Amino acid sequence: MRRRVSIGTAVAVTIVGVVFGGAFAFQRELIYLPEGGPLPGAADVLPGGRDVTLTTADGLHLASWYFPVVSAKAAVLVAPGNAGNRSYRAPLARALTARGLSVLLVDYRGYGGNPGDPSEDGLALDVRAAQEFLAREAGAPLVYFGESLGSAVVAELAVERPPSALVLRSPFVDLASVGQRHYPFLPVRWLLRDEFPTRGDVARVEAPVTVVFGSADSVVPAEQSREVARAASATVVEVPGADHNDPAFSDGPELIDAIVNGSGAPPQ
Numbered sequence: 001m002r003r004r005v006s007i008g009t010a011v012a013v014t015i016v017g018v019v020f021g022g023a024f025a026f027q028r029e030l031i032y033l034p035e036g037g038p039l040p041g042a043a044d045v046l047p048g049g050r051d052v053t054l055t056t057a058d059g060l061h062l063a064s065w066y067f068p069v070v071s072a073k074a075a076v077l078v079a080p081g082n083a084g085n086r087s088y089r090a091p092l093a094r095a096l097t098a099r100g101l102s103v104l105l106v107d108y109r110g111y112g113g114n115p116g117d118p119s120e121d122g123l124a125l126d127v128r129a130a131q132e133f134l135a136r137e138a139g140a141p142l143v144y145f146g147e148s149l150g151s152a153v154v155a156e157l158a159v160e161r162p163p164s165a166l167v168l169r170s171p172f173v174d175l176a177s178v179g180q181r182h183y184p185f186l187p188v189r190w191l192l193r194d195e196f197p198t199r200g201d202v203a204r205v206e207a208p209v210t211v212v213f214g215s216a217d218s219v220v221p222a223e224q225s226r227e228v229a230r231a232a233s234a235t236v237v238e239v240p241g242a243d244h245n246d247p248a249f250s251d252g253p254e255l256i257d258a259i260v261n262g263s264g265a266p267p268q
Helices: 002-025 027-031 086-098 120-137 149-160 175-182 198-202 222-232 253-263
Strands: 050-055 061-067 074-079 101-105 142-147 165-169 209-214 235-239
Touching: 050 120, 061 086, 061 120, 074 086, 074 120, 074 149, 074 253, 086 101, 086 253, 101 120, 101 253, 120 142, 120 149, 142 149, 142 253, 149 165, 149 198, 165 198, 165 222, 165 253, 198 222, 209 222, 209 253, 222 235, 235 253
Parallel strands: 074 101, 074 142, 142 165, 165 209, 209 235
Antiparallel strands: 050 061, 061 101
């Protein structure tokens, strides 16, 4: 009997070790879901669009799209979420340029056919390269807009390089908090290599902050976005009944108005 118990215990420990070890080893494959190309040229997406290359501090060359507007009231750095590529954000660029804002659609390392592998440190370098590009090119105040994971990326950037405004869409408290919701059987906070502490970062941001989220978000709980907003003393835009990837967060009026109003551009 004791031998059977010992064997059973050993099997259970082995299974737990395999599960935890696999979760640790392959966690970034679960977090980052990039799509490659081929992609159209920026001018094919929107007349006047430019294909640009951002050079990071660690030597990567990242393809992105820049949509300049003459006499723009502001320029928006768009930091995407964890999935897809910049083509998914084309409707956002069309809507914002129509309201008089220049837009830079960033693709992180590993996304949209770009070289490199995504990580928290890597994405921080990527948005710094994007910010440097806009600071040189835009000739207008900079607005950082981040969606979901991208909210954490630009919140960290805003602490070091303050924008004129920061707009966060569906932000989470930190990566472990949202990960624990989806993997309750794992010690997520202990396993994670990337932290993305959005709430802690926004509390140190000096620029005006707007937080936009859906009341029915099944990926990032609405209460987490509210916690981020409270930490930043932010303007809150809650979209009733909206889920994480609903069209409202592609180019819906609540989102576009939040970015335009946050930028200080006059309403149209």
